[in-house]
Amino acid sequence: MRFLTRSLMALFLAALSFGALAYAGYTLISAIQTRAEAPTGGPGAGRERTFNVRVMTIAPEQVTPVLAAFGEVRTRRSLDLRAPVGGPVLEVAAGFEDGARVEEGQLLFRIDPADAEAALALAQSDMARTEAELRDATRALELAAEDVSAAQEQLDLRVRALTRRQDLAARGVATEAALEEAELAASSARQALVGRRQAEAQAEARLDQAIAARDRQRITLAEAERRLADTRVYASFTGTLTEITLTEGGLVTANEQLGRIIDPDALEVAVRVSTAQYLRLLDQVGQLRESEATVALEVAGFEITSPGRLVRASATVEQGQSGRRIYVDLDAPRGFRPGDFVTVRLPEPALDTVALVPAAAVTAAGTVLALNDDNRLDALPVSVLRRQGGDVIIEVSAALTGREIVREITPNLGAGILVRPQRQTATGEPVTEAPEMVILDADRRAKLIAQVEANARMPAEARARMLAQLSQEAVPATIVERLENGGGTGRGGPGGG
16 A cells, blocks of 8 residues: 555656656747747847936026025124122112113112222312312412512612612712612512512412312312212113123122123124125125125024125135125014024026026036937036026027926936926926817717716716816817716716816
8 A cells, every 4th residue: 555655656746747847848948939039139129218207498588696695693783791890799680681681771780889989088088178279379379479569569669769869860969879779779679579470480380280180180080980980880772681690799800791782683694605606796896786685594494584785795804714704784683693593695686598497407517408309318518607506597508498408317317318208397387288178069068968967976076067067168078088988987087076
């Protein structure tokens, strides 16, 4: 029994082996015959591969390039809060903290005025002393002037007496001794006048010194008053506090920075551009053009924008830097803060006879792939004038005008490749052609309407839309064709939504 089972198994395996060999031989012979009957060009040589491409038509137009650059928001008006005098801080205004808003003239903090008040009292005392000295010098000068006047009168009397004695001596009435006595008296009066004038000069010098001392003391008094006023610090304009380091009770030193006030409504953007970009912003005389700008700040996927104006350019180039720095004023700085990193867009002079195309439409070699009459691609050179994000501005030549070019060039595409174009506009929207319309006769229209009304599986909304189309004078040919071919009778038929 075991021998019989083994024999049958051997016969089965042998039959299976011969069957497999026969099938392999048949497959080999079939492959040889197919190879022999194939065209000489090899497998697949009879059918050319076609690629689907999106194309757009090139037409010359006027395009205004937009210069996009990055910059930092800065404040045009700020004030450093420093301690004018040193000492302990006695009072800090309520809400004196980072980000708080202060009004012009508001008291911010007060420093202990004890030393300043003592210095002011001493200055006032010295001022009173110098004023008393000035009054004394003034009275002394007045007295000295009266002494000079009296000495002058005495001299005049002595001179007149001498003159009479000389007349008497000339007539032989007076003696020589009396004449000498009169001369000596006149000389003594003259000497006394000189002494009184010296005293008057000394009184004038004393008065001048008293006036100078009073003026110096006035300066000292004004400085003491200013130091006392400096113990109170007020806001010089309305703004927002930042970088606050002051606390009540703290000890500050003179000129120590305690914070800043910035004007949130006076902001500007400092933008660094290349030299070539800067030259495009100049007018014919080399001055910056009066250009409007748009400043944008991206926040959590949203964009805050503000109009602006190009106002000035930096006078020098910073050491180690290149290009130019320009400044743009913000007209509506709501939402912007100093330190924000923003995008600034500036319009450049318009370019004529150009086209705006996607950057992927231009190869690295500066060519585009244009569609010819045989739906094959031709490589045409172009001149790229500007790059704007994902687009480029190219110069439209006569050979390129009116041609259709590929919007996105892939490695599979090249000159001579057969393509199937999908036409789109410059913005990427598909070009839709008007559907072919058919004018129906009364019998044909009635038959189609009856066919739609008899279709119970069609939704009511789709049936109403299709009946409205069939009631028109001209009906789309696709709907008529599908209905007559038995299509469009279900939920997914024409007009079925």
